[in-house]
Amino acid sequence: MKKIKVVQIGCGNMAKMTVSYALEKGAQIVGAVDNRPEIIGRDLGEVLGYDKKLGVTVSGDLAATLDTAYGDEKPNAQGKYNKFAIVTTTSLVNEVGATLKECARRGINTYTTCEEAHYPWLSAVTMAKEIDALAKEHGATITGGGYQDVFWGHEIVTLAGACHQITKIHGESRYNVDHYGIALALIHGAGFTTAEFEEKVAAPSRKTFQEFLVGMDEGTIEPGYSWTVNGWLAARLGLTIIDQVQECIPTFSPIDLYSSTLGRTIKAGDATGMINRATTKTAEGVEIVFDSIGSVYSPDDTDFNNWKIYGVPDCNVVNAEPATPEHTCATVVNRLIDLYAAPAGYITTNQLPPARYFASADSYVIEG
Amino acid sequence: MKKIKVVQIGCGNMAKMTVSYALEKGAQIVGAVDNRPEIIGRDLGEVLGYDKKLGVTVSGDLAATLDTAYGDEKPNAQGKYNKFAIVTTTSLVNEVGATLKECARRGINTYTTCEEAHYPWLSAVTMAKEIDALAKEHGATITGGGYQDVFWGHEIVTLAGACHQITKIHGESRYNVDHYGIALALIHGAGFTTAEFEEKVAAPSRKTFQEFLVGMDEGTIEPGYSWTVNGWLAARLGLTIIDQVQECIPTFSPIDLYSSTLGRTIKAGDATGMINRATTKTAEGVEIVFDSIGSVYSPDDTDFNNWKIYGVPDCNVVNAEPATPEHTCATVVNRLIDLYAAPAGYITTNQLPPARYFASADSYVIEG
Known part of the structure; x- marks a missing residue:
C-alpha cells in the first residue's frame, strides 16, 4: 500500500480546496506549479492561505517539476506509475491541452477541472486524440470534469438504471x-x-x-x-x-x-x-x-x-443549492485513485464507475 | 451474443411488470412458477392480464420447472450459466430462502424483490450464508432488493463520491x-x-x-x-x-x-x-x-x-413522487445481466456497480 504522490498545477482558489482535501486523505503533495510570477518561489501553504507551510515551493517550470517531483517511481505490472496531477487552470481543452500532454508523456495520471475535459469527443477532438495517444504510449490516464462527473453524469445514469x-x-x-x-x-x-x-x-x-x-x-x-x-x-x-x-x-x-x-x-x-x-x-x-x-x-x-x-417510469431528481466548487474539488481528489486502475489514455469518466467516497486516509492508497 | 433465459417465480402484480419489461428487452421467458392453484396450468400471458398468450404455462412445481425450463445450457469459462430467475414472492429472506436455494443449487442467477434480500448480512445471516455457500458451489449469483438498490443505495453513494x-x-x-x-x-x-x-x-x-x-x-x-x-x-x-x-x-x-x-x-x-x-x-x-x-x-x-x-460539503437530493413498483421491476430486469459477470455467491448489490439502462434489446445480451 502506498500513499499517492500528487503535483498541483494551478495554485488558485480551487487548489486551496484540492490540496487540503488531498492532504487530509493522506496524499503527498510533491510539487506545485503556477504561471503567476508573484507566487512563484513561495511556499504552497502560504500561497493558498493555510496557517502553515507545506514545504512545497510553487514553481514556474512545469516540465522541470514533473520531471523531478515524484522521484524515481517504477511502473506497476499494468505499466501505471504512482504519479498523479491535479490541473485547475482553464476551462477549454485546447487551452489546457499542452499541460495535459506534459503529464501524459511522463505517465502521470491526471484529473483536470477543465469543464470541456468532461467529454471533449464532440468538441476538442483533435487535441483530445493527441493527448489520448501520448497517454496510451506512456501508461497515463487523463480525465476531467469535476461537478459534472457526478451531478450531470453518474447521478443521472444511476437513476436511468432504474428505468x-x-x-x-x-x-x-x-x-x-x-x-x-x-x-x-x-x-x-x-x-x-x-x-x-x-x-x-x-x-x-x-x-x-x-x-x-x-x-x-x-x-x-x-x-x-x-x-x-x-x-x-x-x-x-x-x-x-x-x-x-x-x-x-x-x-x-x-x-x-x-x-x-x-x-x-x-x-x-x-x-x-x-x-x-x-x-x-x-x-x-x-x-x-x-x-x-x-x-x-x-x-x-x-x-x-x-x-x-x-x-x-418517469423519474425526478433535485439537488437543492449544490456546493459546486466544493463538490468539484472533492470529486477530483476522490477520483485520482481510480485513474491508477483505469486503462491508459484519455479516459472520460463515462468509462469509469462513479467516484468513491473515502472515509479515512487509510483507504485512500494504491496497491504495490 | 445470447438472449438471456428467465424463469419468473411468483406471478402476481410485480410479475406483470417484470415479465413485460424482460420481454421488451429481448429476454426469453422460459418458465413461470406460482403456488396458487387457480392459476397453475394457465398461460402466463393470460394470468398476467396481457392481451396475448406467451406460450409459457404457470407451473406449481418449482424444482421440475427449474430442472427443465432452460434446456441443456453449458457453463461459460467462469462457470456461469445462461440461467436466470426473477423471484417476486415475499419480503423476508427466511421466507424466500428455500426458493433461492433451489435456484442456487442449479447455477441460476437470481434477483429477488424481497426487501430484506437487499442486505441480509445483519438480519437473516444464517440463511444468507447457506444460500451463499450453495451459490458459490454451483456458480450462481443471487441478489435482491429492487427500489432500494438505486434509490436507497447507489444514488446515495454516487453523491457521496462528490463529498x-x-x-x-x-x-x-x-x-x-x-x-x-x-x-x-x-x-x-x-x-x-x-x-x-x-x-x-x-x-x-x-x-x-x-x-x-x-x-x-x-x-x-x-x-x-x-x-x-x-x-x-x-x-x-x-x-x-x-x-x-x-x-x-x-x-x-x-x-x-x-x-x-x-x-x-x-x-x-x-x-x-x-x-x-x-x-x-x-x-x-x-x-x-x-x-x-x-x-x-x-x-x-x-x-x-x-x-x-x-x-x-453538504449534499441534498430529493426524488419527488417516485414510482416505486415500476422502478423496482425495471431495476430487477436491468440488473439480471450484471449477475452473469458477477462472482458466484450471495452478492448484495453494494458489491456491484449501479444497474445499467439498456436502450435496446440488442444491448441486453450476454457474451458466448
Whole structure:
C-alpha cells in the first residue's frame, strides 16, 4: 500500500480546496506549479492561505517539476506509475491541452477541472486524440470534469438504471452570473437589450451539428457547459448521436435587478443572462436536453440541479443549492485513485464507475 | 451474443411488470412458477392480464420447472450459466430462502424483490450464508432488493463520491399505508391510540444491537425497511458498524383522517402510521439514520425520497413522487445481466456497480 504522490498545477482558489482535501486523505503533495510570477518561489501553504507551510515551493517550470517531483517511481505490472496531477487552470481543452500532454508523456495520471475535459469527443477532438495517444504510449490516464462527473453524469445514469424505457432526459442547472466576474457576465449577455442579445449571443450560436463539430475543434466556437454533458450521457447510455445543437436563450426578470458584477441595474425586459441549451437526438429515439442557466439572481433565486427522465417510469431528481466548487474539488481528489486502475489514455469518466467516497486516509492508497 | 433465459417465480402484480419489461428487452421467458392453484396450468400471458398468450404455462412445481425450463445450457469459462430467475414472492429472506436455494443449487442467477434480500448480512445471516455457500458451489449469483438498490443505495453513494468528508447521512422515504392492505396498516400501528402504539409497536422494538442481530436471525424480530439499507450503505462506503438499532415512532395528523384500508376515520391524536428508523454508528464516525415513513395520507401528502449528506460539503437530493413498483421491476430486469459477470455467491448489490439502462434489446445480451 502506498500513499499517492500528487503535483498541483494551478495554485488558485480551487487548489486551496484540492490540496487540503488531498492532504487530509493522506496524499503527498510533491510539487506545485503556477504561471503567476508573484507566487512563484513561495511556499504552497502560504500561497493558498493555510496557517502553515507545506514545504512545497510553487514553481514556474512545469516540465522541470514533473520531471523531478515524484522521484524515481517504477511502473506497476499494468505499466501505471504512482504519479498523479491535479490541473485547475482553464476551462477549454485546447487551452489546457499542452499541460495535459506534459503529464501524459511522463505517465502521470491526471484529473483536470477543465469543464470541456468532461467529454471533449464532440468538441476538442483533435487535441483530445493527441493527448489520448501520448497517454496510451506512456501508461497515463487523463480525465476531467469535476461537478459534472457526478451531478450531470453518474447521478443521472444511476437513476436511468432504474428505468425500463427512456424517451427524453431533461436537465436544468442554475448558477448566479454575479458570482463569476465580468467576462462570464458578458458571455452570458447579462444586461444586453433583446436586440443586442440576439445579435451578439443568440444569432452566432445558430449552427448545424456539423458546423459545431468543425468550429469547436478549430476553436472558433466555444462549447457551452451543456454541450459536453449530452455527449457524455449519450455515450454512457449506449446511445448513438445523430444530431446535437446548442442554443443561447436569454433570461429575463419581471423587475429591475441590480448586478454587482456589472455595477448597474438591469432593466426589466433586458437580458439577465441566458440558458445555454444543448439538444441531442439519438438513433435509439432518446432525446437529451440540458439547460445550463446562468443569470443575475433576484433575491429569491437559488442554485439548483434538476433532472427529469421521461419514460417507464418517469423519474425526478433535485439537488437543492449544490456546493459546486466544493463538490468539484472533492470529486477530483476522490477520483485520482481510480485513474491508477483505469486503462491508459484519455479516459472520460463515462468509462469509469462513479467516484468513491473515502472515509479515512487509510483507504485512500494504491496497491504495490 | 445470447438472449438471456428467465424463469419468473411468483406471478402476481410485480410479475406483470417484470415479465413485460424482460420481454421488451429481448429476454426469453422460459418458465413461470406460482403456488396458487387457480392459476397453475394457465398461460402466463393470460394470468398476467396481457392481451396475448406467451406460450409459457404457470407451473406449481418449482424444482421440475427449474430442472427443465432452460434446456441443456453449458457453463461459460467462469462457470456461469445462461440461467436466470426473477423471484417476486415475499419480503423476508427466511421466507424466500428455500426458493433461492433451489435456484442456487442449479447455477441460476437470481434477483429477488424481497426487501430484506437487499442486505441480509445483519438480519437473516444464517440463511444468507447457506444460500451463499450453495451459490458459490454451483456458480450462481443471487441478489435482491429492487427500489432500494438505486434509490436507497447507489444514488446515495454516487453523491457521496462528490463529498470530501461525511459526518452523517440522513434519508427519509415516505409511502401511503392505504395502498398496501390491512396487514401492513396494522404492522404500522395505523389507527392505534398512543397507548396501544406504545404497547404493541414501539415497546417491543426497543432492543440492543446484539438483541436485534440474534432476534432477526432467529425470525423473532422483523427487520424494517430501514434496517437493511443502513447496513448496505455502511458496507459500500467502507464503514465499520459498531452499533445499529431500529425504532418505531408513531406519526400523527392534526386533523381526523379517513383510511380506506381500515375502513374508518383515524382521530387526530391517534397514530396514522409510523417512522421505522434505523440508526447506525460506525467506527469511522459517520452516522447513518434512515426513516422509512408509512402513514395514512392526508390529501396533501405525497411520496418522496429525500436524503441529506452532512459533511464537506453538504449534499441534498430529493426524488419527488417516485414510482416505486415500476422502478423496482425495471431495476430487477436491468440488473439480471450484471449477475452473469458477477462472482458466484450471495452478492448484495453494494458489491456491484449501479444497474445499467439498456436502450435496446440488442444491448441486453450476454457474451458466448
